Amino acid sequence: MNEQDAVKIAKVILEIVKYNLPVDCEEDIExxxxxxxxxxxxxxxxxxxxxxxxxxxxxxxxTVSP
Incomplete structure (x- = not known):
């Protein structure tokens, strides 16, 4: 896997995580x-x-906010 593929996969995973976390965690996931x-x-x-x-x-x- 090359770096471009890794970035694409990471973006998809992060979007899935983002939409499955409470709204108050959105800033931290960003x-x-x-x-x-x-x-x-x-x-x-x-x-x-x-x-x-x-x-x-x-x-x-x-760090991210607690």
Whole structure:
């Protein structure tokens, strides 16, 4: 799979997630979506997967509102 395919798949998945979450989570999913898509473009698929699949206690380098 190339990076363009990964971005297309990520967009579809994020839209599905967005429409199945409560409205009050919409801003948070937008932040996560933009960051993920940005990482896919900037880092490529492999590096993005390495970054986003870290252990739970590791910081991704950004926060969303509680």
């Amino acid at each position: 932040i996560l979506s933009k960051k993920l898509l940005s990482d896919l473009r900037d880092l490529g698929l492999v590096k993005t997967l390495e970054k986003w699949l870290r252990e739970e206690d590791e910081d991704l380098g950004f």
